[in-house]
Amino acid sequence: MTTKRATFLALCVLVALGGACEKKKKAGGPGDGSGAYGEEGLPGSSLTAGQQGKNLPEDGLLKDIHFGYDSAEIESTERDRLALNVDWLKSNPRAKVELEGHCDSRGTIEYNLGLGAKRAKSVKDYLVSQGIAADRLSTISYGKELPLCQDESEACWARNRRVHGVVLQ
């Protein structure tokens, strides 16, 4: 019994240390997009909002960038919003950002995961082309799993086809 409890405590400490290490590593350099956040979730992310049952974030410090159906190409209509994001990133040079790729409901789950990754990468590439350092920008795809709205209308689909930026620091 005592041994069991001791083992359990030791495991807890290991898990806690592991989590802390991962978080520290991430805070040091999120640029590759592959860092682990442990299990508490990234503050401000769409996933964390979803887990907490809150409304998903839209147009925060950075503007959501929207896409055409089944497309990861930057549309000319998004240039103004992208320019605002570039300005914000230049005014806040220490800020790091995670770019979340999202899709509308018209596509299957797995394909949309791949498409969301492409959308996030497109926005990252555009921001880098405008002089933002690549190591300030990480990407993640949520596919069609985190929609802002769920009605089947063009207005709702268009809102969901987005890259949302989460400011990390």
Next chain:
Amino acid sequence: MALAAALAALVARDARAVVTGQIFGPGSQSFPIAVVPLKNGGGDTDGALGKAFARALSRDLDLSGYFKLVDPRTFIEDQNSGISAGEIDFVGWGALGAQELVKGTITVEGDRVTTEVRLFDVVGRKDVPEVGKKLTATRAEVPRMAHRFADQLLEYLTGERGPFDTQIALTSTRGGRGLMKEVYLWTFDRDDPVRLTNEQTLMVSPRWRPDGQALLFTSWKQHQPRLFLFDMGTRRVSRLVANNTVMQNGAWSPDGSKLLVAKEENGNTDIVLLDRSGAVIRQLTDHWAVDVSPAWAPDGQHFAFCSSRAGAPQIYVMDVNGSSPRRVSTIGNYNTSPSWSPKGDRIAYSTRAGGGFQIVVIGADGSGGKTVTSQGSNEDPSWAPDGRYLVFSTTRGGGRHLALADRDGRVQRELTRGTADDTSPAWSGRLEW
């Protein structure tokens, strides 16, 4: 002795030919069958288990699409009537419209349950010895005994074993945590799926390990989408690989020795072959397009996947040694989520049509092609081990839940209900008995 056996085989073949003709003849209707609750052979208080068996069997037979269940309220013999051919009122059953009849006994001793169930040919006034054996199992396994009988019955009547003694894994928002999903399990005797994981995050794409003892799924539990395992025995969740590679929609090879996964790097997703431990054996696709949803052929040499390399997503086939991909999807201009039949002969996928998606079945070589659904929007097909039925998610009747169809689209049945989203079904192989 040898002559008797040969004669018996001959008779059996004739009986089957007649019955098969009745089911599949041109313009035939579904086959009228009566299922009587099992007679208490001892220990089945109030006949409860005998009724549970009949309920599970009746549901299976209805779902198969081959049968029309005779209404139990019209039955002329009750649960306590005799179960030998000499004791059965075949003329009376015939008058009710029944062409086949299922009766049997159930005996309970502690947790041990024995069933002896028989199929009777009402028209021929005799029992059908090929179907039904004496089975012993635990009390909790009574529904499985019914599924097993249904599978045998379909094998006898249609030449292909039924798909009911199996399980279906899925992801669902049933937990009431908004958009968050967990992995659930559904069997053919349940109304609602039961939850397996408690990860409190997003997860998609559960896939069975061929031994049925573990499920692989894609989860955002540790930030980026990665592959995790759920062990059916210990009920523990673990990461497939320790490194930080972003991987999703993994699928085990038929022999369980390898995995195909979609690996994302710098925004681009490609198909990669891994060994059992998650180490990379070979990168199979290397293309700027989205390459996802690998689905093994049963030969373990080929696989289908979805790629947008032609502009819009289409279904391609290639071999695991890295041949060049060959497009096989013919119907539709936006095609995703392939599933290769365990028989090897067909591939099912989702095609965009109108405002939603429908399920298409094509020959594995790209020949033929038939849309097998039409109602609601239908996605993510997964084959039953018999290669005859498909499970998929549907919006028929509101919410998103699971439905099945046969490979010809003749049979359409809803499996789960409710307002939650039931998604990504994965049909298991046959369960060990």
